Structures are given as C-alpha cells and as structure tokens.
Amino acid sequence: MKKSDKRRNFRLNSCSRLTLPIVLLSQSLFPATAIAKTSPDETVNCEILIIGGGLAGTASAYEALLAGRTVCLTEISDWVGGQITSQGTSALDEGQQQRSLNYFPRGYQELRTNIERYYGQLNPGNCWVSHSCFIPKDAQNILFQELQWAAKRGNGQLKWFPSTVVKEVETDTEGRMIKGVTAIQHTPKPGQPDLNTLPLSKIYQDAYRYEDSPQLKKKVIRFVPKTGAKSKPADWYVIEATETGEVIALAGVPYRLGLDPRDPLNPSSPTETSDPYCTQGFTYTFAMERTASPVFQEQPPFYSQYQPYYGYDPNPRKANFDYVFTYRRIWHPKKGQLMQFGGVKFTEPMPGDISMQNWEWGNDYRPGTSQDNLIYSHDQLEQTGQLKPGGWMGGLRQETLRKGEEHALGFYYWLVEGTTDSQLGNGVKQRQPNHILLKGVNSPMGTEHGLSKYPYIREARRIIGRSSSDYPDGFAINELDISSKDYFNVHYRDAIPTRMYYDVWRQVTRLEVLSRGATPVSQMQYTKRTRSTPFADAVGITQYTIDFHPCMTNSPPELPGNREREDVRWGYAPAYPSQIPLRAMIPQKIDNLLVAGKSIAVSHIAAAAFRVQSFEWAVGAAAGTTADFALKKGILPYKLVEDVSEHNSELSQLKQVLENNGNPTHFPEFEVGRR
Known part of the structure; x- marks a missing residue:
C-alpha cells in the first residue's frame, strides 16, 4: 500500500522554533545518587527479559515469541527498533556481498519485505547510500506489527514496557x-x-530517579522469573540489548570501552594503552523537507558555538548540497531528473522530498576526553556513585547529550543558511533556504523538537568473553579476524615495533591456517588474510566495512581548529563476510545473561564493523533463540562453548535450530573469502 498522501500530514515548523530551552535538571558535572525505593509498584513475570528495544532487542523478542515464550521487553523510548526508528538512521547499511546473496536472518528479511509492501517499493526515498531509505515512524509501526504477528503465530506473549529504564x-x-x-x-x-x-537530555536523569518529579510520574516495576518456572539450572534469561551496555555496568561484568591497546591482533590501534574516553561519535538525526519557496530561518542562540565544526567533508568531491541531501533521502514522491556529482548519480531533489541527516562533519558529535565523554567509564561510574545500590542514573553524561542536541540543530541551520565550510574554507557553502525542519508527533522522528528520540550510538561498553586455553585473557573478535588489510606494507613495518610486526605476521599465518585448514610451507607464508576467521560456535553472520567516526582530540569537540584523534582511521578497511560466535555473547560472571547488540565481545576496531542494522538483527535473533534453547535443554549457554568442536552435540543442535528457522550461521563456503 502506497502512502504518498499521508506525508502531507507532517507538521512543518521553520527554524524559528529550533531553540532548545537551556534548562538542565542538574548543573553538576556528575549526577547525585538516587534514593532507593524499597518496594515495587508492580511485579512482572517473564521467561525472557529483554532490556533494550532497539533492533537487537526486537530481533530477540521476535524469535522468542515465535518459540512461544513469555517475553518482557523494555525500552527507554516509546518505539521499538532503535537504529531505524527512535535513532532515526532509517537507511539500511548492508555489506555489498551479503546483500547480493540476499543472506539475512528471517526477521530482517521480513522487515525488508514489509517495507517494500508498505510503500510499494524498497527505497521510497530513492537515496543513493543504501538500497532502502524510509520514514522512521513508519518503520516503528512495521516492526511492532512484526512482533505482534510473531506472538500470534508462535503462541507467545509479549509484555511491552515503553519509556522504561533499568535501575x-x-x-x-x-x-x-x-x-x-x-x-x-x-x-x-x-x-x-x-x-x-522535550529532547532526551531534559528528562534523562529524571527518568532514572525513583521519586516522582514535577514533570514525570514514576512506576517501579520488578521483573522476576515466570511464576512456577521450574527450569534448571536457570529459570529465566536476561538479554542485554541496551544501546550503551547498561546491564553490563550494573551487573559488574568485565568490559572494555573506547580504544584498545595496540597488539598483534589489533595492530591498527592508534595507542599503546587503552583510552576509555575516545569512543565513536554519536548522532542526533533529524528530517528536513525541500519546499517550493524560501522559508525564514531564525539563527539559534547557540549556533556560533558549534559553527566552527560544520563542513561538507575534507574531500571536495562531497562539497555539494544536493549530494548531501539525497545521500539519505527517505521520501521522494515525485522523481526529478538524473544528476551526477563526484561520480555519484542521483535524482534531482524536488519539493516534498524529505532527507534524514546523519553527516560526519555535521550532526555527529564526537567528544573524546574525560571532561566531555558521553559514556561514563567504570572509574567515572564509581566516582558518581552510580554503582552503589539505587545509584544507577543511566551511565551517560547529560551535559554531553544536551550539547549533541544543540550541535544537531545548529547543523540544520548551517545547511540552510551557512556560507563557510570548516574543512574547505570560504566560497564553497551556499545558502539553501528552501527547506524546513520537520517537527511534531506525526513527523518522521515523532518529536515536537524534530530530533530523533534517542541518539544513534555507534559504540558501547563491550564485554570481555570468558577465558579459555586459546583466549587466556578472555574471548573477543579482533581486527585480524575480519579485516582484508595488507599488514605487511611499509606503513605497518615502520609504524609498529619490529617484534610486534613479526607477531602480526605469525597471527595472520595462524588465522589463515585455521581458515584454510592447510599447513603452510613456512611460518610466514601468508602475507594477508583471504577470508574471515571461522568460528565453530557461530550463531549468526554479518558484513560491513570497518568504518570510523573518530573522537575529536580536544575538548569541546566543536572547538575551532579541532581535529579528530590522530590515526584512529588506521583500521579502516573492507571486512570479509564474518560469523558471530556465541562466545562473544556470553559475559563473565553471570550465567543467565546473554549480550546482544553492540556490547558483544569485540575489539574497538572490530566493533566498527559490528554495529549496523543487519548485524544487530542477527545477534538479537541468536540471543532470543539461545535463551529459548537453554530453557528447553536445561543447560547454561556457557556450557555450549566449553567445547566448540564438531563433537559438541548440543551446540550442533542449537546451530541447526537457527539454520532451520532461517537464521544463517555461515555464508556459502565458496563465498567466504570474497568481499
């Protein structure tokens, strides 16, 4: 069913209403510890509790409901879908080979099919960055209907808790x-x-306080195993699917955050020591519509603070407004004539076209120091009292959320009224007043302020998997497991210590032998990877380029003349089609907790490829299926990977269940080594 008429119901507001109220719930650098509440207002029984309703959480619920489970699903916003809905990044990022093979989990396939049915086409925005760009609000409706269908077909029960945070x-x-x-x-x-x-920063800390506030009424809910559950050794499972790894921090699970130290498995790391403050940038997206005539745009009062950051890109081949507008265009009802810029072909933007903005030198906000980082490190959480009983306040810096919101709104003003470019200088940027910011509950983002409900988070806390003889320091998927780079060029020979250089060579040889199943003629026969590392405990697949939006060097990120952290992009490379091992989803310490989404056990560099929509769905589907399997079999998930050989019958059974359900655990063998 086509929805061409429906788009005109958006409430259109000009930039004259952009200004955010600069009123903070707390002006302190660190939040105060919240008061503990002794008894809940409601107790809810679950077989599987999924904390976080993003794409990974939605996929977990989808599979668990089809298996007939009672599923509790919580979400900080009021939409399911995360990346493509509440975070507004409604352009599917897919690896070229995976898309050409049409090799995706069944729920993700259904999502793509339902998008095409809803609009009458898969790409209603006719964007050029993806094969599918669409309206976030529509995606929320499509996904929620998908969950309802799964519950009905599988005879499962969905208990949905929007606007709910873990405490x-x-x-x-x-x-x-x-x-x-x-x-x-x-x-x-x-x-x-x-x-x-109001934008998220205005209610964020309030949402984590037990007591009512002048603005919000609170309901305290305690989730517990389903009444009468007799499954052993675990009577329920909790799936961590939050955007930043909240449960990981709360439960005291070992994790990493930010940059990892350079080592033979991650030779492109820019530092010899870890840096928890330099994570990938986050983005508040927004939607803007092209109009037939100019619209008055009022400059936000904070614009001058952020204006030194904005630019098309250091690459002049990207310095074109229509190129940027059509990059993630999500609605294109009337086709314009074919245009070309920088080697990219796209149809001319027309009045009524809607573009979603997610631009690195635009609304990306990229803090990277201990003074402004968004996701608090373990030490910062301890300093703020958030790891004490009742003290959890979400683990994010509210001030940085607020500045990210202002930064995004300032970028809209720069797009329509800006005349200078921080990367390319004067004379490049021209005014584009024939546009309007879309606001209102019926707008693409579903907010009165026009920004996404929640920022797009590219990097979270990442668990350290359990130790084994092969991984004495804890399991993780590393750069060398997936990257197609040639590590024996002059750059690496000169940039890393000689001993490490040869250790990298040995690791490449070891992983190639593992992948090929052949004995090398010499220890250093292979000079680069030809495929990703195969994992005997693979429960899903993914493919995407190792792509970075690095933190900025100095604070604040928008500081005039500031530059991104040096050498973070070293690791950029195409990634081979890869597998998601179950070991990456099993944390240390807690036996009935599974981790989905961006918080699985990956290095900082590998995480740059393990963050897109199809990955989140695959790892979520694996988590939901594993939780159901563990309940049925009466086995803890970590027991499934104590022996990852082909002789592990229960692991083989789990993989067969996934395959039978249309959730592939490997790519076709002859395709594994191609990009």
Whole structure:
C-alpha cells in the first residue's frame, strides 16, 4: 500500500522554533545518587527479559515469541527498533556481498519485505547510500506489527514496557544468576506535555530517579522469573540489548570501552594503552523537507558555538548540497531528473522530498576526553556513585547529550543558511533556504523538537568473553579476524615495533591456517588474510566495512581548529563476510545473561564493523533463540562453548535450530573469502 498522501500530514515548523530551552535538571558535572525505593509498584513475570528495544532487542523478542515464550521487553523510548526508528538512521547499511546473496536472518528479511509492501517499493526515498531509505515512524509501526504477528503465530506473549529504564540488577548469593531486575517506567503527569515534547537530555536523569518529579510520574516495576518456572539450572534469561551496555555496568561484568591497546591482533590501534574516553561519535538525526519557496530561518542562540565544526567533508568531491541531501533521502514522491556529482548519480531533489541527516562533519558529535565523554567509564561510574545500590542514573553524561542536541540543530541551520565550510574554507557553502525542519508527533522522528528520540550510538561498553586455553585473557573478535588489510606494507613495518610486526605476521599465518585448514610451507607464508576467521560456535553472520567516526582530540569537540584523534582511521578497511560466535555473547560472571547488540565481545576496531542494522538483527535473533534453547535443554549457554568442536552435540543442535528457522550461521563456503 502506497502512502504518498499521508506525508502531507507532517507538521512543518521553520527554524524559528529550533531553540532548545537551556534548562538542565542538574548543573553538576556528575549526577547525585538516587534514593532507593524499597518496594515495587508492580511485579512482572517473564521467561525472557529483554532490556533494550532497539533492533537487537526486537530481533530477540521476535524469535522468542515465535518459540512461544513469555517475553518482557523494555525500552527507554516509546518505539521499538532503535537504529531505524527512535535513532532515526532509517537507511539500511548492508555489506555489498551479503546483500547480493540476499543472506539475512528471517526477521530482517521480513522487515525488508514489509517495507517494500508498505510503500510499494524498497527505497521510497530513492537515496543513493543504501538500497532502502524510509520514514522512521513508519518503520516503528512495521516492526511492532512484526512482533505482534510473531506472538500470534508462535503462541507467545509479549509484555511491552515503553519509556522504561533499568535501575537495579539483583543476583543470587553467589553472584552467578540474575534473580530480579528493577526498572522505572515514566509517564507525563496530568497537565504536563507529551514525553516527546522535550529532547532526551531534559528528562534523562529524571527518568532514572525513583521519586516522582514535577514533570514525570514514576512506576517501579520488578521483573522476576515466570511464576512456577521450574527450569534448571536457570529459570529465566536476561538479554542485554541496551544501546550503551547498561546491564553490563550494573551487573559488574568485565568490559572494555573506547580504544584498545595496540597488539598483534589489533595492530591498527592508534595507542599503546587503552583510552576509555575516545569512543565513536554519536548522532542526533533529524528530517528536513525541500519546499517550493524560501522559508525564514531564525539563527539559534547557540549556533556560533558549534559553527566552527560544520563542513561538507575534507574531500571536495562531497562539497555539494544536493549530494548531501539525497545521500539519505527517505521520501521522494515525485522523481526529478538524473544528476551526477563526484561520480555519484542521483535524482534531482524536488519539493516534498524529505532527507534524514546523519553527516560526519555535521550532526555527529564526537567528544573524546574525560571532561566531555558521553559514556561514563567504570572509574567515572564509581566516582558518581552510580554503582552503589539505587545509584544507577543511566551511565551517560547529560551535559554531553544536551550539547549533541544543540550541535544537531545548529547543523540544520548551517545547511540552510551557512556560507563557510570548516574543512574547505570560504566560497564553497551556499545558502539553501528552501527547506524546513520537520517537527511534531506525526513527523518522521515523532518529536515536537524534530530530533530523533534517542541518539544513534555507534559504540558501547563491550564485554570481555570468558577465558579459555586459546583466549587466556578472555574471548573477543579482533581486527585480524575480519579485516582484508595488507599488514605487511611499509606503513605497518615502520609504524609498529619490529617484534610486534613479526607477531602480526605469525597471527595472520595462524588465522589463515585455521581458515584454510592447510599447513603452510613456512611460518610466514601468508602475507594477508583471504577470508574471515571461522568460528565453530557461530550463531549468526554479518558484513560491513570497518568504518570510523573518530573522537575529536580536544575538548569541546566543536572547538575551532579541532581535529579528530590522530590515526584512529588506521583500521579502516573492507571486512570479509564474518560469523558471530556465541562466545562473544556470553559475559563473565553471570550465567543467565546473554549480550546482544553492540556490547558483544569485540575489539574497538572490530566493533566498527559490528554495529549496523543487519548485524544487530542477527545477534538479537541468536540471543532470543539461545535463551529459548537453554530453557528447553536445561543447560547454561556457557556450557555450549566449553567445547566448540564438531563433537559438541548440543551446540550442533542449537546451530541447526537457527539454520532451520532461517537464521544463517555461515555464508556459502565458496563465498567466504570474497568481499
């Protein structure tokens, strides 16, 4: 069914209403510890509790519902879908080979099919960065219907908790099992505006406080195993699917954050020591519509602070407004004539076209120091009291959220009124006043302010998997497991210590032998990877380029003349079609917790490829299926990977269930080594 008429119901507001109220719930650098509440307002039973309703959480719920499970699903926003809905990045990033093979999990395939059915085409925006760009609000409706269908077909039960944040995680006396999770659901008090009236930063810390506020009414919910559950050794499973790894921090699970030290498995790391403050940039997206005539645009009061950052790109081949507008165009009802710029062909933008903006030198916000980092490190969490009972406040810096919102709105003004380019100088940027920022509950982002409900998060806390003889320091997927780079060129020979250079060579040889199943003629026969590392415990597949949006060197990120952190892009490279091993989803310490989304055990560099939509769906589907399998079999997931050989019958059974359900665990063998 086509929806061409429906788009005109968007509420259109000019930039004159951009300005955000600069009123903070807390002006302190670190939040105060919240007051603990002794008893819940409601107790809810689950077989599987999924914390985080993004794409990974949605996929976990989809598979668990088809398996007939009682599923509780919480989400900080009021939409399921994460990246493509509440975060607004509604342009599917897919690896070229994976897309050409049409090799995706069944729920993701259904999503693509339903998008095409809804619009009458897969790419209603006729964008050129993807084969499918669409309206975030529509994707939320499509995904929620997909969950309802899964519950009906599988005879499962979905208990949906929007606007709900995790607050406390309760474990047994040995600290091995989660036996209860306390969460807080917030709603507007009578007479207060809708939750989507103000941007996230204005309610973020309030949402994590037990007590009611002048704005929000709170409901404390305790999630526990389903009444009468007799499954052993675990009577329920919790799936961590938050955008930043909240449960990981709350449960005291070992994790990494930010840059990893350079080592033979991650030779492109720009530092010899870890740096938890330099994570990939985050982005508040927005939608803008081309109009037939100029629109008055009022300059936001904070614009001058952020203006020194904005630019098309250091590459002049990207210095064209229509090129940027059509990059992630999500609605294109009337086709324009064919145009070309910088070697890219696209159809001319027309009045009524809508573009979603997610641009590196635009609305990306890229803090990278201890003064402004978004995701608090473990030490910062301890300093703020957030790891004490009742002290969890979300683990993010509210001030940085606020600045990211301002930065995004300033970018809209730069697009339509800016005349200078921070990367390419004067004389490049021209005014484009025939545009308007889309706002309102019926707009693409579903917010009165026009920004996405939640920022697009590219990097989260990443667990360290369990130790084994092959991985004595804990399992992780590393750069060398997936990258197609040639590590024996002059750059690496000169940039890393000689001993490490030869260690890298040995690791490449070892991994090639593992992949090929052949004995090398000499220890250094192979000079580069020809395929990704195969994993006997693979439960999903993914492919995407190792791509970076590096943090900036100095604070604040928008500082005039600031530059991104040097050499973070060293690791940039196409990635081979890869597998997602179950070991990457199993944390240390907690036995009934599975990790989905961007928080699996990957290095910083590998994480740059393990963050897109199809990956999130694949790892979520694996988590939901594994939780159901573990309940049926009465086995803890970590037991499945103690022996990852072909002789592990239960692991083989799990993989067969995934394959039978249309969730592939490997690419066709003859394709593995191609990009």
